[in-house]
Each structure stands twice: as C-alpha cells, then as structure tokens.
Amino acid sequence: GEDVEQSLFLSVREGDSSVINCTYTDSSSTYLYWYKQEPGAGLQLLTYIFSNMDMKQDQRLTVLLNKKDKHLSLRIADTQTGDSAIYFCAEDGSSNTGKLIFGQGTTLQVKP
Amino acid sequence: EAGVAQSPRYKIIEKRQSVAFWCNPISGHATLYWYQQILGQGPKLLIQFQNNGVVDDSQLPKDRFSAERLKGVDSTLKIQPAKLEDSAVYLCASSLERAKNIQYFGAGTRLSVL
Numbered sequence: 001g002e003d004v005e006q007s008l009f010l011s012v013r014e015g016d017s018s019v020i021n022c023t024y025t026d027s028s029s030t031y032l033y034w035y036k037q038e039p040g041a042g043l044q045l046l047t048y049i050f051s052n053m054d055m056k057q058d059q060r061l062t063v064l065l066n067k068k069d070k071h072l073s074l075r076i077a078d079t080q081t082g083d084s085a086i087y088f089c090a091e092d093g094s095s096n097t098g099k100l101i102f103g104q105g106t107t108l109q110v111k112p
Numbered sequence: 113e114a115g116v117a118q119s120p121r122y123k124i125i126e127k128r129q130s131v132a133f134w135c136n137p138i139s140g141h142a143t144l145y146w147y148q149q150i151l152g153q154g155p156k157l158l159i160q161f162q163n164n165g166v167v168d169d170s171q172l173p174k175d176r177f178s179a180e181r182l183k184g185v186d187s188t189l190k191i192q193p194a195k196l197e198d199s200a201v202y203l204c205a206s207s208l209e210r211a212k213n214i215q216y217f218g219a220g221t222r223l224s225v226l
Contacts, residue, residue: 004154031213042116042203042217043155088154097168098143098213102154 004103006089011109018076020106022089027070029091033100034063034074037086046074046087076108084110114138116218118204124224130192133221137185137206143167145215146179146189147203155203161187194225 003025012018024032030051035043049056049063049072056063062075072089086105093101117136125131137144142163147155158177159169164184172179176195181187191198201222205215 035217040219042219043205043215044217045214048214090154092213097160098207098215099145099157099160099168100155100213100215102156104152104154 004089004091004101006087006103006106008104009107009109011111012079014079014081014110014112016079018074018079018083018108018110020074020076020087020089020108022072022074022103024070024072024089024091024101024103026091026093026101027067029093031092032063032065032072033090033092034061034072035088035090035102037088037105039085043088079108079110081110081112084108116204116206116216118202118218118221120221121219122222122224124226125194126226127196128193130190131194131223132188132190133202133204133223135187135189135204135218137187137204138208138216141206141208141216142184143207143209143213144181144187145205145207146187147205149201149203149220151200158189158202191223194223196225199223199225 033048034046060077064073089103090100144161146158149155159172159179160167161181179189201220203220204218207215
C-alpha cells in the first residue's frame, strides 16, 4: 500500500542546519516532493527529486534519496526564523494519475 | 501569474447543513485536485479532474460529497449534509501536467462543523 511517515516535530537554533526525515512504502514512485505550509496558508512546493537520483541541491536545500531504504531527507542549511513552518513529504505512488500521498508533516521550530 | 483562488476562506456551519466551496485554478492548468486536510494530518485527495472529467474520486464520500468542474476551469465542492468529522481545511490544487506533477495549492477553506 501507499504510506508516508515523518517525525512530528523538530526544533533547531537559528543558523544551524535542519534535517527532516521521511520514509515511504511505494517503491514505484517516480517523483518525491517536499512542500512547506505556513500558518493559514496552502502548501508551497519547495523542491522535488526524480526517483533515479540520489541527491539534489537547490540553494540552502539539499534532498537526499535512499531508494533501497525508501528514505528521503530534506536538509536546510543556515536555518532562519522564516523557515518555521510545517514540512510535508509526498510521493506520487503507482497510480499514474498524478495523485500525491502526503506524510503527516513535520513542524519545524527555529529558535533565535 | 495569479495563483489558485479559493473562497470562502472560512465557513462555520451546524451539522446536517450544506456547504459549498469554490476554486479557480491557475490559467491553463488542465488538472485540478480537491484535498481534505484534517488538523495535524497531511492532505488527502478527495477528487481529481482532468479538464471536466473525473480521473480519481475513490476517496470521495459520495453519499454526502459532490464536486463538479463543468467547463473545465472553475470547480465547486459540496457537502450535504455535513457531519462533525468534516471539520477540516479543504485545499484546491492545480497542475499543468501529470508527469513531474508540480501541484500549486490555494490557501484553502477552513470548515468548522458545530
């Protein structure tokens, strides 16, 4: 079946690196995504990775994918207070319809 | 480029009442999604449209929920009658293509059922 799991909460100090982890079950996913949700707002796409890649870097964001262990991580370098939000991992699974399966979200708290 | 528009932003109703939500996707986006996000959880797909046709409505509680996208642009999602467990944020998203599925989300409608 399709399932995505994330840890619920992460607290870091401003300037430190944050690492948010995610595990998924559907090995046939083509793309995996990271979305950010600020209070009262919709989801904003941060980055995505194609399933045959191991790593993708985009400015302060680094995505690592371990397809064997079905493990995805998002590293935010030099974390700022504006990064405080809920981060969702998502996979597109095996449906071929474009449907996304989301994790329950990780709340990132950045302390000044 | 305008984003995905949703209205209303907030709605409070009593159980057994009816409610409707509206979504206007990004211009040119053929695929439109409605998600339900219960507090503390990730979004869960309710229904997906490709133009004005339904692609996936397997998770839509069809005894009370309905959705339409008559002209392949705007969409409405209706709940009739509402139950307490329908309290959630209803998110609309749209995408240009299904491969490399970059979905753009609206701000959502927060529904409280009392």
